[in-house]
Amino acid sequence: MSNGAPAQRMNHLFPVLTALAYLLSFGLYVRFLSTGSKLTGRLGSVLLGLGLIAHYFALLERSRGLHTVPYHDLYGSMSLFGWLLGVTYLGLELYHRQRSVGAFVLPFILVFFLAAHLAPADRLPPPAAHGAIFALHVALSILAYAAFALSFVLSLIFLGEERLLRRHKVGDVVWRLPPLELLAQMSQSSVLVGLVSIAIGTVLGFVWVDRLSSQYSFYDPKYVITLLVLALYALYFRLARTTAWRGARASKLCIFNFVIVVLSFTVVNLYLSHSHRYF
Amino acid sequence: MEIVLVGLNHRTASVEVREKVSFTAEQAQRAAEELRARGILEETLVLSTCNRSEVYGVPPESSHECAPGLSTFLSEFHSVRADVLGVSLYHHYDQEAVRHLFRVAAGLDSMLLGEAEILGQVREAYRFAHERGATGPVLNRLFQGALEVGKRVRTQTELGTRPMSVASAGVKLAERIFGKLNGHRALVLGAGTISEQVVAHLRDRGVAQLRVMNRSRDRAEDLAKQYDGRVTEWGEWDTALQSPDVVVSSVSAEEPVLRRDVVERAMAARGNRALFLMDLGVPRNIAPDVAELYNVYVYNTDDLSEVVQQNRSARESEIPKAQGIVDEHVDKFLSWQASVELVGLMDALRMKLREERASFLRARMEPMKHLTETDRAHVERLMDEMLEKLLLEPAERLRGERELRRKIQNVEALRDVFLSNREKP
Numbered sequence: 069m070s071n072g073a074p075a076q077r078m079n080h081l082f083p084v085l086t087a088l089a090y091l092l093s094f095g096l097y098v099r100f101l102s103t104g105s106k107l108t109g110r111l112g113s114v115l116l117g118l119g120l121i122a123h124y125f126a127l128l129e130r131s132r133g134l135h136t137v138p139y140h141d142l143y144g145s146m147s148l149f150g151w152l153l154g155v156t157y158l159g160l161e162l163y164h165r166q167r168s169v170g171a172f173v174l175p176f177i178l179v180f181f182l183a184a185h186l187a188p189a190d191r192l193p194p195p196a197a198h199g200a201i202f203a204l205h206v207a208l209s210i211l212a213y214a215a216f217a218l219s220f221v222l223s224l225i226f227l228g229e230e231r232l233l234r235r236h237k238v239g240d241v242v243w244r245l246p247p248l249e250l251l252a253q254m255s256q257s258s259v260l261v262g263l264v265s266i267a268i269g270t271v272l273g274f275v276w277v278d279r280l281s282s283q284y285s286f287y288d289p290k291y292v293i294t295l296l297v298l299a300l301y302a303l304y305f306r307l308a309r310t311t312a313w314r315g316a317r318a319s320k321l322c323i324f325n326f327v328i329v330v331l332s333f334t335v336v337n338l339y340l341s342h343s344h345r346y347f
Numbered sequence: 348m349e350i351v352l353v354g355l356n357h358r359t360a361s362v363e364v365r366e367k368v369s370f371t372a373e374q375a376q377r378a379a380e381e382l383r384a385r386g387i388l389e390e391t392l393v394l395s396t397c398n399r400s401e402v403y404g405v406p407p408e409s410s411h412e413c414a415p416g417l418s419t420f421l422s423e424f425h426s427v428r429a430d431v432l433g434v435s436l437y438h439h440y441d442q443e444a445v446r447h448l449f450r451v452a453a454g455l456d457s458m459l460l461g462e463a464e465i466l467g468q469v470r471e472a473y474r475f476a477h478e479r480g481a482t483g484p485v486l487n488r489l490f491q492g493a494l495e496v497g498k499r500v501r502t503q504t505e506l507g508t509r510p511m512s513v514a515s516a517g518v519k520l521a522e523r524i525f526g527k528l529n530g531h532r533a534l535v536l537g538a539g540t541i542s543e544q545v546v547a548h549l550r551d552r553g554v555a556q557l558r559v560m561n562r563s564r565d566r567a568e569d570l571a572k573q574y575d576g577r578v579t580e581w582g583e584w585d586t587a588l589q590s591p592d593v594v595v596s597s598v599s600a601e602e603p604v605l606r607r608d609v610v611e612r613a614m615a616a617r618g619n620r621a622l623f624l625m626d627l628g629v630p631r632n633i634a635p636d637v638a639e640l641y642n643v644y645v646y647n648t649d650d651l652s653e654v655v656q657q658n659r660s661a662r663e664s665e666i667p668k669a670q671g672i673v674d675e676h677v678d679k680f681l682s683w684q685a686s687v688e689l690v691g692l693m694d695a696l697r698m699k700l701r702e703e704r705a706s707f708l709r710a711r712m713e714p715m716k717h718l719t720e721t722d723r724a725h726v727e728r729l730m731d732e733m734l735e736k737l738l739l740e741p742a743e744r745l746r747g748e749r750e751l752r753r754k755i756q757n758v759e760a761l762r763d764v765f766l767s768n769r770e771k772p
Contacts (some may be wrong), residue, residue: 104505233523234638236650238459241659247526249619312619315642 079121081259083185089119090154090178097170103243109167116158117169123151123181143184145210150180152207154212160218164254166246166267172221201276209294213329215262216301216316220326222255223319232314254313255322256308263301270294289340293332350485351388352444353417353436354401358460360435368425368432370395372475378402378424379481387416390483392476392490394451396468398458403448405485405640406507414438445489445680449673452497454507461506461662461669466497488683496676503672506665509658513651514544517625518552520654521593524621529553534579534591536605537598538566541627545595546574560587562598588613588622595625596632603634625651688758693742696765700734 096112099105127147154177161167229245232238246254304325308318355368370378377395382388388404395401402421406413418436422429447456450468454461456636473490476482482490501507510516516526525531533554535542538561549557557576561567567578579587588594588610598604605624610633614622619642626633626647638645646654708730712723745757 083502104508105503229523233644236646236653238520238523238654238657242523245523247522248524250526310618312615312641314619315621315640 082129086119086126086181087124087178089122090174091113092183094171094174094178095118097167097174100141101168101171101241102231104244109170112170113158113161113167116154116174120151120154120158121276123147123154127151146180146184148207149210149214150177150184150215153177153180153217156211156218156258157217158200160254160257163257164246166250166254168244168246169222169251169254171224172225174219176217194230199276201272201279205269205272206274206275208265212262212266212269213333215258215265216290216297216329217327219255219258219262219322222251222258223322224328226251226255226319227316230319242267248315252308252318255319256305259301259305259322263298263305266294266298266301270298289336290332293328294334297325297328300328349406349415350403350441350444350489351406351413352401352403352439352447353414354394354399355432355435355437356399356401356456359437364427364431364435365398365400367427368400368421368435369397370400374424374473375475376479376481378420379476379479381424381543382420383418383481385416385420387413387420390486391481392486394469394472396465399451401451401772402487403444403489405483414440442677442681443494446673446677448489448493449496449676452493453500453673454497455500455666455669455673458722459511460659461500461511461665461767463501463507466494466501469497470494473763484687485684487609489680492676496673499672499676500669503688504665506639506662506669509661511655511658511662512544513627513648513655514538514541514548516651516654516658517545518548518644519592520644520651521623521625522552524623524644525592526669527553528593530555531592532556532558532590533593534558534560534587535570535576535596536560536594536596536632537628538563538570539599540595541597543570543573545597545625545627546570546576549593549595550574554593556589556590558591584609585612585616589616592621593625594622595627596634599626600632601630604628605637606634607636607640610640610643614640614643617723629653648756656657688762689745691736692758692762696738696761697734699765700738704730704734 093112093115096108096115100109100112127144130144130147153173157170157173157177161170225245226248229242229251230248232242233248245251300321304318304321307313307321313321353388355365357365360368375395378393379391382391382402382404386407388402389407390405392403393401394403399511402417404413404417405573418433418438419429421436422432425432448469448525450456452466454463454465455467470502473482473494477490487703510519521531522528528549529552531554533546533549533556535546535549535557537564538559542559546557546559557571557574559567559576559581560579560581561570562581564578564581567581570576571578584605594605596604610622610624614620621642624633624637624643624645626645629648631647633645633647637643704727708727712718712726718726742759745761
């Protein structure tokens, strides 16, 4: 771990347990996809759940150790993103009773969790903002990004399966992947979670700015790109359900939208925004 | 407690012979009653499907001895010459009979590897025989085991999950797009045999609305009536293609029935909702360029046959796993059988030793006039206690034997050594 001296003093138990649970869960999801064994799939879900619990305690422990919120630095922000991605996926899996996409989602969760540990040490001053509204603003924004990331993965799977079906290449995987309509529904559910979260999160952000400075600041490019993201996903949600865009075109739009999200998360946060470094 | 099986199936008998030897429900009941009345079998179960006719039973005597009687019975019952029937029949005894039934229930012995219907047929045959009192403890246990095997093979392997006919492959592929088909709509072009097969599959999958379109309205009405569908006038493409999610075409036509412009118009009218087209006609009923349209999935006979071929290979690769489940349950059944036989053997031995003890004491205590009745009863009790101890030790050893084959061999050895044929349980 390279998160400074306080982090090094912290217990490594929860991060290790988290990594182990995620890795095992990933293996089980892959096995479920290749064998179709229901028991293996259920075990994959259980291990993901256990991993999320361990991950939660890892985040909590670190926050307590550093006396700050998890999203204060790049480590916490990425780790929280991975955790929320897992929570959103598990919720979606339970809601739609469909676990064959787990094998595609777990690598993203794992990458964010592990990459967080490789992130450079931050020596940022304590955040200027405090309070429940600010915390909710950040948590909801990261949840929205996680939900959008999930819809991105689901859209990629949709396009892959659709391509295989159109080319009549019906191999082992196609029989085990969710039907196209269900994938589209799952992606839309995920986008809905993201839309609601980002809408509330953005409103809370403006409320917080208003309280802090008694006036809105319209100069942060982050506001513009967040509103653009909101508009693009709202457009996707509308097009995917009612018009000629349904199907592969909607999935392509969803992938494009996520590129904008990544842009917002990286270029805008790091180089353009002055108050949104890691979320 | 032996098991005998005499029967024939698609591998050993031609369809003509299978037709003659098949049982209706009434015949199955009558055959079971006659077999028990004649003393050929004590427990009986007849399993009759379009591909097999099998009689399972527990004979009063040795299973090998009753088999010829069973063959003769079948020949007489169905009025088929014994020499004609003889070459088609197979006989299995005990372990092999158990293994055969478990393989049947697993779908491993079916003409269509892994077919799902056979498990339902085994369940129905068992229910029918059980309700009429034709089965007993052995066949009850055997068939409950078979049903468990069938269920496990279907849930734990992929032997029966993938479609093996062109019609079912098409319907399953439609499910890859729409998910469960209940609530979805289908249109069938043509009213021939192939269309009927697909319609049957679609109805099984709970398709909400079914429309049939055929040049001859009478035939369309027949098919629609049979499957609770409706008829649409031939040629009204714009209306007909607006609502269905699945279209199945199997029409005899020189030119494609569905051209690109027709489907393109329909897709615009239906807001590009996905459309699955199954073209089972030869020559093809759907113009090849229809497949280029957005959200349109076209599968013709060749495409579906290729899918079926892939699935056949996938099913075959699941055979070892299914066979493992069969073996596991055969061992379980034989273990139960050996335990039951051990109990029966011990009871028979106990009875024999008590008889021996009684005659021994009668002969030896005759001259001992000085013994009172209490003394004599005491001596009898002591000898009984000793016999129980002598019996208990081998019984416990046998019960604790972990290796099934050795357990069965030991039970048989004990029976052969101590009991005559007449006394064997």
